[in-house]
Amino acid sequence: xxxxxxxxxxxxxxxxxxxxxxxxxxxxxxxxxxxxxxxxxxxxxxxxxxxxxxxxxxxxxxxxxxx
Amino acid sequence: xxxxxxxxxxxxxxxxxxxxxxxxxxxxxxxxxxxxxxxxxxxxxxxxxxxxxxxxxxxxxxxxxxxxxxxxxxxxxxxxxxxxxxxxxxxxxxxxxxxxxxxxxxxxxxxxxxxxxxxxxxxxxxxxxxxxxxxxxxxxxxxxxxxxxxxxxxxxxxxxxxxxxxxxxxxxxxxxxxxxxxxxxxxxxxxxxxxxxxxxxxxxxxxxxxxxxxxxxxxxxxxxxxxxxxxxxxxxxxxxxxxxxxxxxxxxxxxxxxxxxxxxxxxxxxxxxxxxxxxxxxxxxxxxxxxxxxxxxxxxxxxxxxxxxxxxxxxxxxxxxxxxxxxxxxxxxxxxxxxxxxxxxxxxxxxxxxxxxxxxxxxxxxxxxxxxxxxxxxxxxxxxxxxxxxxxxxxxxxxxxxxxxxxxxxxxxxxxxxxxxxxxxxxxxxxxxxxxxxxxxxxxxxxxxxxxxxxxxxxxxxxxxxxxxxxxxxxxxxxxxxxxxxxxxxxxxxxxxxxxxxxxxxxxxxxxxxxxxxxxxxxxxxxxxxxxxxxxxxxxxxxxxxxxxxxxxxxxxxxxxxxxxxxxxxxxxxxxxxxxxxxxxxxxxxxxxxxxxxxxxxxxxxxxxxxxxxxxxxxxxxxxxxxxxxxxxxxxxxxxxxxxxxxxxxxxxxxxxxxxxxxxxxxxxxxxxxxxxxxxxxxxxxxxxxxxxxxxxxxxxxxxxxxxxxxxxxxxxxxxxxxxxxxxxxxxxxxxxxxxxxxxxxxxxxxxxxxxxxxxxxxxxxxxxxxxxxxxxxxxxxxxxxxxxxxxxxxxxxxxxxxxxxx
Numbered sequence: 001x002x003x004x005x006x007x008x009x010x011x012x013x014x015x016x017x018x019x020x021x022x023x024x025x026x027x028x029x030x031x032x033x034x035x036x037x038x039x040x041x042x043x044x045x046x047x048x049x050x051x052x053x054x055x056x057x058x059x060x061x062x063x064x065x066x067x
Numbered sequence: 068x069x070x071x072x073x074x075x076x077x078x079x080x081x082x083x084x085x086x087x088x089x090x091x092x093x094x095x096x097x098x099x100x101x102x103x104x105x106x107x108x109x110x111x112x113x114x115x116x117x118x119x120x121x122x123x124x125x126x127x128x129x130x131x132x133x134x135x136x137x138x139x140x141x142x143x144x145x146x147x148x149x150x151x152x153x154x155x156x157x158x159x160x161x162x163x164x165x166x167x168x169x170x171x172x173x174x175x176x177x178x179x180x181x182x183x184x185x186x187x188x189x190x191x192x193x194x195x196x197x198x199x200x201x202x203x204x205x206x207x208x209x210x211x212x213x214x215x216x217x218x219x220x221x222x223x224x225x226x227x228x229x230x231x232x233x234x235x236x237x238x239x240x241x242x243x244x245x246x247x248x249x250x251x252x253x254x255x256x257x258x259x260x261x262x263x264x265x266x267x268x269x270x271x272x273x274x275x276x277x278x279x280x281x282x283x284x285x286x287x288x289x290x291x292x293x294x295x296x297x298x299x300x301x302x303x304x305x306x307x308x309x310x311x312x313x314x315x316x317x318x319x320x321x322x323x324x325x326x327x328x329x330x331x332x333x334x335x336x337x338x339x340x341x342x343x344x345x346x347x348x349x350x351x352x353x354x355x356x357x358x359x360x361x362x363x364x365x366x367x368x369x370x371x372x373x374x375x376x377x378x379x380x381x382x383x384x385x386x387x388x389x390x391x392x393x394x395x396x397x398x399x400x401x402x403x404x405x406x407x408x409x410x411x412x413x414x415x416x417x418x419x420x421x422x423x424x425x426x427x428x429x430x431x432x433x434x435x436x437x438x439x440x441x442x443x444x445x446x447x448x449x450x451x452x453x454x455x456x457x458x459x460x461x462x463x464x465x466x467x468x469x470x471x472x473x474x475x476x477x478x479x480x481x482x483x484x485x486x487x488x489x490x491x492x493x494x495x496x497x498x499x500x501x502x503x504x505x506x507x508x509x510x511x512x513x514x515x516x517x518x519x520x521x522x523x524x525x526x527x528x529x530x531x532x533x534x535x536x537x538x539x540x541x542x543x544x545x546x547x548x549x550x551x552x553x554x555x556x557x558x559x560x561x562x563x564x565x566x567x568x569x570x571x572x573x574x575x576x577x578x579x580x581x582x583x584x585x586x587x588x589x590x591x592x593x594x595x596x597x598x599x600x601x602x603x604x605x606x607x608x609x610x611x612x613x614x615x616x617x618x619x620x621x622x623x624x625x626x627x628x629x630x631x632x633x634x635x636x637x638x639x640x641x642x643x644x645x646x647x648x649x650x651x652x653x654x655x656x657x658x659x660x661x662x663x664x665x666x667x668x669x670x671x672x673x674x675x676x677x678x679x680x681x682x683x684x685x686x687x688x689x690x691x692x693x694x695x696x697x698x699x700x701x702x703x704x705x706x707x708x709x710x711x712x713x714x715x716x717x718x719x720x721x722x723x724x725x726x727x728x729x730x731x732x733x734x735x736x737x738x739x740x741x742x743x744x745x746x747x748x749x750x751x752x753x754x755x756x757x758x759x760x761x762x763x764x765x766x767x768x769x770x771x772x773x774x775x776x777x778x779x780x781x782x783x784x785x786x787x788x789x790x791x792x793x794x795x796x797x798x799x800x801x802x803x804x805x806x807x808x809x810x811x812x813x814x815x816x817x818x819x820x821x822x823x824x825x826x827x828x829x830x831x832x833x834x835x836x837x838x839x840x841x842x843x844x845x846x847x848x849x850x851x852x853x854x855x856x857x858x859x860x861x862x863x864x865x866x867x868x869x870x871x872x873x874x
Contacts, residue, residue, distance in 0.1 A: 032195070042171075
């Protein structure tokens with residue numbers, strides 16, 4: 001039966017790790033702005049495009065907006 | 068209209084505004100103005116056109132892209148040092164508040180700022196707070212250049228030195244999150260560990276395991292009692308010191324009873340204690356607090372004159388003009404105020420003449436003309452050419468800023484101690500203590516050991532968790548609904564205070580009338596196209612507000628022809644030659660020039676501009692201010708229960724029409740100064756009235772602060788709004804009476820939730836008094852009552868908002 005003590009302690013340890021992670025995330029300011037990270041993750045990093053591609057995407061741009 | 072034009076709406080590629088007749092075509096795209104085109108060019112050249120793909124209408128229309136010396140003061144090191152957060156040998160870091168941030172494209176562009184300028188190392192946007200943090204190499208780009216770069220692409224930072232309050236708010240929020248996290252953690256684990264107990268598995272053969280679990284629970288509850296709940300003890304003690312029985316007293320009492328009872332049971336091995344109920348209680352209370360503490364971080368409710376006044380001004384130092392911080396101004400300094408700049412201190416005009424727009428200070432919409440040697444009050448905006456002023460009083464002692472020395476601005480906000488909950492809690496606490504003591508005395512005569520047991524059980528079960536949750540959840544929901552409708556409250560207590568109002572005071576200009584917008588009517592013989600074009604090209608050259616309005620009115624005309632011999636006499640009018648016509652435009656005496664007796668039938672009731680073309684009187688432009696949409700409905704609806712007053716800095720001109728909207732018995736005061744407005748509100752309060760002030764300008768600040776509820780009306784949420792309890796978007800003004808009435812509905816919902824929580828208390832108490840309160844029963848009853856009250860409050864607020872048709 002004493003194995004249950006071990007299990008409880010272990011589960012508590014896991015829970016405490018998560019609690020510490022939560023406290024860290026609050027202190028590092030992750031809850032100060034809950035909107036921009038959700039948008040930021042969708043930004044594509046467009047690195048050095050060829051001029052022809054650029055034109056294409058520009059023409060597509062406004063069309064997308066019309067939807 | 069003689070000719071029929073096919074109107075095809077041309078939409079600006081950048082800002083998505085409808086383009087005016089003369090629009091610019093560039094790169095096969097339409098632009099409404101040069102500013103938008105410039106931004107597009109900058110973005111295209113730097114390969115940043117993704118900006119236009121991310122959101123529907125990201126661009127911000129630029130009013131002017133010519134800053135001249137607007138940001139010259141940022142070159143001043145003292146000012147720069149105050150603004151920059153952190154600086155080392157190479158890098159500096161600064162946080163800007165940028166009101167224009169509104170969509171995902173904004174975030175994208177601002178975070179790609181390094182592509183526009185190599186000296187920008189890193190930039191990050193906080194969307195909720197509309198803030199942007201930039202790290203830049205200060206050897207390669209000056210602060211001024213950085214601000215100008217942001218302004219050129221349409222994101223002009225709002226620079227002010229007063230942002231102390233915001234930092235405080237941030238730390239409060241963070242510690243509340245942590246408290247909720249810790250309490251939730253403890254609550255969950257204690258509940259889990261108590262499960263065997265709930266189901267009566269006392270058959271756990273190993274007594275040691277049982278003991279281990281109880282002590283583990285005790286260990287887990289320690290941070291809850293001593294850290295998470297600490298605010299409740301503090302505010303209960305504070306309340307007792309001020310002889311005020313707030314809701315926090317029975318809460319603190321309940322927590323203490325729960326904890327000491329549990330300690331007793333655990334140490335005497337007589338039971339598992341009530342630690343699960345304790346952790347749950349604190350957790351629910353904290354969640355309620357978080358829900359109510361919801362704030363609009365992008366808005367500021369605490370601004371004073373400092374955020375309206377310029378940071379720096381040009382001062383003559385030993386023959387040289389230098390930018391100095393305004394707080395360093397002293398008597399005798401000579402300062403220079405440019406077009407559209409705010410005069411920071413009281414002084415005497417040194418230049419020949421000035422036209423000063425005091426609309427924000429007094430509410431009077433026409434600029435005031437001053438001559439050399441006249442006294443000028445701070446707070447006005449110079450319109451026209453640059454003027455020089457000799458300072459008479461330093462900024463803090465100027466006429467306008469003295470308003471903030473009034474005692475009302477020093478008083479601490481004690482709104483948290485008001486409200487229905489705290490009124491009820493006084494009786495509640497007394498009743499609970501009464502019952503507990505009565506039960507104690509009764510049981511003492513029968514069984515001594517049971518007496519203490521019953522006494523603590525009463526305190527435990529009566530802990531007003533549900534009671535304390537009903538208000539935050541009702542008001543928090545109402546606040547969110549109001550926010551969707553453009554009515555932003557500083558905190559949830561404002562709703563309760565609004566239900567106590569019995570008198571409402573309105574400001575006129577900018578509140579009941581729309582500040583800038585006006586209807587222009589031409590009264591006289593019809594003008595030919597040529598004359599219209601002539602007048603349009605003349606007024607296009609003038610910065611006078613009335614000229615701008617006439618220009619808007621004539622905008623359809625072609626005004627390609629330049630005006631010649633343009634001559635503007637401040638306070639009188641304009642003469643100029645345009646399209647071969649001699650045009651004279653201005654006040655009655657200026658235009659009619661002694662012949663005014665010929666036109667005796669022209670009454671002076673309204674704001675008028677007279678027009679003469681080639682020495683022949685043509686007629687006059689009548690400028691009427693616009694009343695807000697739905698004004699009549701709002702006023703008549705509010706007048707049912709409230710007394711009403713109109714108080715304005717404006718003259719009585721044209722107010723007759725407005726008076727008709729007010730019910731009989733309302734009072735009207737004209738030409739009131741800011742301090743008089745404050746005094747008026749105070750006088751009403753002394754006659755036992757609860758006053759709501761609705762205003763907009765800096766001149767209303769005193770009255771807004773003095774009133775029980777101060778609401779400032781704002782055209783755009785990014786505009787300056789004086790310190791107030793709530794900000795009402797001008798577009799929502801027509802719904803104001805509905806919003807106001809909904810506060811009463813909210814109050815009823817709170818009272819209903821009180822009834823529900825009392826019922827739970829009665830059930831719980833009947834068990835406690837008879838000595839039958841088991842830990843399991845407490846662990847079920849307390850969360851159940853809390854959850855049902857929260858559900859009732861949330862559902863009924865949302866339901867009622869639909870029934871009352873405000874959404």
